[in-house]
Amino acid sequence: MKARLLIIFSIFSIFFISFIQASPINQRSTDVCVKCKSYVPTSPLDSETAELRECLSYINGTIVYRNNDTYYESIKDCNCRIMIYPLAIIYVNNTKDIQEVINCGNLLNITVVVRSGGHSFENYSLGGKDGVLVIDLKNYNKITIDPIAQTAVVGAGNRVGPVYYTLNEAGFLFAAGSCPSVGVGGQTTGGGSGFIGPKYGMASDNILAAEVVLANGTILPVVDNSTHSDLYFAIRGAGNGGFGVITSITFQLYYIPPTMTWFNASYNISERQNVFDAFNECGPKLAENYSLYMTFLPNSIEEDNLCEYEGSNYTVFWAFGTFLGGEIDARNGLKNFLNHSAPIIEPTFNETTWWETLVRFSADGYSDALINPTFDPEAFKVKSFFVDPPGLSHEGLDALYNFINSVECKVVVMFELYGGGKVNDIKPGLTAFMHRHSLALLQLEMKLSGYDQDTIDECLAELKVFAEEFQDKYTSYYSYQNYMDRELKDWQHRYYGNHFEKLVKIKARYDPNNLFNWDQSIPPSY
Ligand SMILES: Cc1cc2nc3c(=O)[nH]c(=O)nc-3n(C[C@H](O)[C@H](O)[C@H](O)COP(=O)(O)OP(=O)(O)OC[C@H]3O[C@@H](n4cnc5c(N)ncnc54)[C@H](O)[C@@H]3O)c2cc1C
Incomplete structure (x- = not known):
């Protein structure tokens, strides 16, 4: 079989860790991310800071103020599209420290926010606006x-x-x-x-x-x-x-589980409607042991989605996922979906361990990236949509496809199957997470590092208009609260x-x- 498919998992990992890795685009220029370094710290003699310093003087943990050398490192959150400048970041050591910060926030009327991993899409763990106190929990790591x-x-x-x-x-x-x-x-x-x-x-x-x-x-x-x-x-x-x-x-x-299997299948982008029909139809009928994702990029954005097969060139997109169990069962259970979706080459199944699956999926094959994770900030914007049964219509898929192929900034599309699984089995009223009826969670990630500011502004404006119309016409009303989007209208109910x-x-x-x-x-x- 003559096929040139570049390493599929380097693509899969885009969705899980690309935010934290340099992509070919952001290697060209990092001006958006450099912007934050040009910040001029506030004077330490600032009266506001003096009062605050006095109040926080009982803290046992480390405090980083605006004029500290480590301030930039301390505000380096995952998304550098928006830079936020807190008054201080307090690396609390114990609950007494937390109480002290809260006390100072109350006394001095300063907003307090909490940061765990710093991966909020809108940098809300730095307050989302300047001038707050950040309680950083990195020492709470037991x-x-x-x-x-x-x-x-x-x-x-x-x-x-x-x-x-x-x-x-x-x-x-x-x-x-x-x-x-x-x-x-x-x-x-x-x-x-x-x-x-x-x-x-x-x-x-x-x-x-x-x-x-x-x-x-x-x-x-x-x-x-x-x-x-x-x-x-x-x-x-x-x-x-x-x-x-x-x-x-x-x-x-x-x-x-004693064994785990991961799999992937590649499709010709021109067959996308059939493939998504199969995803919508067969996905929710899969056993709960499966996860299933579908993903595509703009046509030929990079070599990764070009494929030469039996003398012809294709732009490809992918289905991939995991199975809690062995390869034979994984193959059998996926037969219906694969028969209906017709991959261009024989899908890959790989029986392995839970840990190896994690390393593959989450850490691009490097176990150390799981054990000691690091990240480099990137500039990006994410939109999310819950898609209800019977799934995205042909017109909806066309609208999405046309958008990512017309906007200048690169957009990565990913569908994550929810239908038929445990998430939907739980009663909507039991917890504050109410998205219990969806077939899939759709995520659009627009990558902004490496573009000039005018292009970024244009791309963001186009994304906003597209997302609003798209959600009105083709998806459910709802969006995912872990993918915070500050321009989302009626976010309270979405x-x-x-x-x-x-x-x-x-x-x-x-x-x-x-x-x-x-x-x-x-x-x-x-
Ligand atoms: C690269 C990347 C990959 C992602 N992958 C996934 C994924 O696979 N699945 C998924 O569901 N989501 C995913 N997300 C979204 C992620 O779950 C959310 O952005 C989440 O809020 C990040 O948590 P954090 O602790 O890292 O962020 P932070 O920025 O530290 O916090 C996010 C928000 O939660 C608040 N908060 C944080 N810790 C606490 C606390 N201890 N007590 C009270 N409030 C707190 C903060 O104030 C802030 O408002 C991903 C995000 C990124 C950037």
Whole structure:
């Protein structure tokens, strides 16, 4: 078989870790990301800072003010499209430190925000606007496993990769997202979607309890259904919405399966309608052991999606996923989908271990990238859409295809199958995560590093117009709250549906003065 398919997994990984890796485009120029370095720090004699310094002087952890040498490093969050300049970043060591920061925020009337992994798409963990106090939880990195109870208490400042690693060493896994450098605190409380989600649900569905420090400094060591059922509801799907400082989370664990299989299939882009028909029709009927993703790029954006096969050239796109089990079962269960979707070459199936699958999927083949994750900021913008059954129509797919092939900035499209899985089995009213009816989550990631500012502005304007029309015409009303988008209209209901009003009441109970706030946090009144 004469085929030239470039390493498929380098493409797959784009979606999971490309945000943190240099792409050919951003190697050409990094001016957008360099912008933040030109910041001129505020004078340390600034009276506002002096008062603040006095107030924060009892803190045991490290404090980085605007005039510190490490300030730039400390505000280097994942997305450098928007730069935000907090007054100080406080690397708290204990709950007393957290209480001190909260106390100063209340006394001096300064907004307080929490940062775990710093991967908010809108940099809300730096406040989303200048002049706030950031409680950074990176020192909250303990992981305590109870193998009998099959649970783990995980410090909220951990990144997902090291948690997977520690659990794997003990024979367990937890349901979370795929990118290793994302923080546990932000991701798992705002949903947390990953490739074992169809079997075990969102990360937020697997939160059994949490420790939370409230806006008045009160420590709630156990927030669960029996102690604070309202707050417990909120932190499972809207925990990144400003209810308090979540310092640790108790997760349900699962045993690692003896074998795992990952697979991929390549398609001719001109066959996209048939392939998506198969995805819409067969996807929701797959066993919960499968994850399934579909992804495409603009035509011939780079060599990765060019394929020469039996003398002809194709632009390709991909289906890929995982199966909790061995290759034979994986092949059998996927037959219907593959028969209907007709890949251009024989699909690849690879039976391996849970850990190797993680390394492949999440870390581009490098286990160290999972164990010690790092990231380089990139400039990007993401739009998300929940697509309800029966799936995206032919016109919708055409609109999407035409858009990514007409806009100047590169857009990566990814569909993640939700239909038929555990996420949809859970009652919508049980947690603050209400997206329980969808067939797929669609994500558009526009890459902006390397373009000049005029082009970026044009691309963003085009994306905004496209996304609004597209959502009106072709998808459900809803978007994913972990993919925050500050220009999303009626985000309150698109993220939280009719839970929003309930969340406002809970916020009013636990943070009536709105100490923890940013553009898209839950307000105490509405
Ligand atoms: C490269 C990349 C890959 C991603 N992959 C996935 C994925 O596979 N699945 C998925 O579901 N999502 C994914 N996301 C989205 C991600 O889940 C969200 O951006 C999430 O909010 C990031 O969490 P964080 O702790 O890293 O971010 P932060 O920026 O630290 O926090 C995000 C928000 O949560 C709040 N917050 C953070 N920690 C706490 C806490 N301990 N207590 C209270 N509030 C807190 C912050 O104030 C902020 O508003 C990805 C994002 C990126 C950039």
